[in-house]
Amino acid sequence: MMARVLVIGGYGNFGSYIAKALADEEAIQLLIGGRSAEKARAFATGLGTIHPAEAHAIDIDGDIPAALARIRPDIVIHTTGPFQTQDHRVARACVGQGCHYVDLADARDFVASIGTLDGSAREKDVLVVSGASSVPCLTAAVIDDYLPSFARLDSIDYGISAAQQTNRGLATTSAVLSYVGKPFTALRDGVMRTVYGWQDLHAEQYPQLGTRLFGDCDIPDLTLFPARYPGLRTQRFSAGHELAILHIGTWLLSWLVRFGLVRSLSDHAESLLRLALLFDRFGSSRSGFHMYLSGIGHDGTRRQERFFLIARSGHGPYIPCMPAILLARKLARREIAQRGAMPCLDLITLGEYLAALEGLDITVVRCGAAA
Structure with missing residues (x-):
């Protein structure tokens, strides 16, 4: 069974690297999300994925729960910064939808406080990971x-x-x-x-x-x-x-x-x-x-x-993108049993990182x- 993986900011700088790296993954159907449905569609069309990629309009400042209900992802990769000015509303919406969440945040308080969602993530049987980056x-x-x-x-x-x-x-x-x-x-x-x-x-x-x-x-x-x-x-x-x-x-x-x-x-x-x-x-x-x-x-x-x-x-940009790529693959292949909300620690070894x-x-x- 394929996992529907939504990359928010999928045609942006980091999102495009992640999408290209996951394009040939048999267990993944890519969903390219961004504010512009037209840009998402153009990027998705040129990806050359194994499974047809979908394009979706989604704005992190808009009604995220409604957007996720419409798109129905199994895994969300949030790449749209800056995270220094954001709260955990996207992660909370993913928990509410019952889908896994991964972000590339480098904001100190944003990543360090992601554990506040641990209880609700466990109740929904999902994994919420912040700071899946360098x-x-x-x-x-x-x-x-x-x-x-x-x-x-x-x-x-x-x-x-x-x-x-x-x-x-x-x-x-x-x-x-x-x-x-x-x-x-x-x-x-x-x-x-x-x-x-x-x-x-x-x-x-x-x-x-x-x-x-x-x-x-x-x-x-x-x-x-x-x-x-x-x-x-x-x-x-x-x-x-x-x-x-x-x-x-x-x-x-x-x-x-x-x-x-x-x-x-x-x-x-x-x-x-x-x-x-x-x-x-x-x-x-x-x-x-x-x-x-x-x-x-x-x-x-x-x-x-x-x-x-x-x-x-x-x-160089593949280095900060690699944790999200690896986690998406592991989640899609059901190789991670861990649930809850946490910073991206103890989920990827250096050996796995360098091999990727x-x-x-x-x-x-x-x-x-x-x-």
Whole structure:
């Protein structure tokens, strides 16, 4: 029996990657949803799916329960951001309809509070998963893979460097700009301290990519990981532009927000996105992810592990999309018995994640050493 999988935002940046990846899945019939029925229809027609894809008009700001009753999905993948300005109304509607729900949210409070729907999801016998993306799914999977090699894990320092020549929409840009210059808390030396978005300017040396600049970013991990890894004393997540001039420009703008001269850069997302696109000719399609894990090894000496993902040929967006793709496949094939509402943790191993990336122009680099 086929599962009807509705991708909300299915013709958008991340939704289109997910739809294309699921197009040849025997157990899935794709339903492409978005505000424009015409755009959904055009995209669905060109997918070349095994089973005929359907197009549906659906607006997350509209009557979601009525739309789901009309469309009748078994699984919903919600890709339409920014999640920083949303509540759980789409997830609640999915629970009410009795269908599974997966989203790509990277908003800290949105993902961390998804457990409030756990009781109702269990009553309806559905799985509700938030943050099925690079954070916290990939990041936790990397930590869990390396954790047995540490007697004590003290710190994690990790980040994402985006390619300049990549598909990026207004929603993604708004999400990033929403916390630039804004205060949030992060674990530093055993204490939750206030840091500011896109500040703490620093550089990292990537294999194959060279030097990239980074600044602090607010993500769900900053709430979830101190409790998940209780021995952890320091946690830093950062992100950066490929081009130093754009990164430094964003860093300078962050001070305007921090000093209260600008309310939020997300208010100017459209104009800032247009400006950034002008620099595409100077960039590349290469992006990267890094994680440094430091602590004490089982021999009592300092230990550090370094993990990198290097994406070329514009394949970087498949990395944040892969958890939703894997969960859709598992749910359609009835390979997941778990029910309830939770962040995307303990559902996908690093081995599964990396195996799913095989065939793409993505390289894994591991560097381990005593520190």
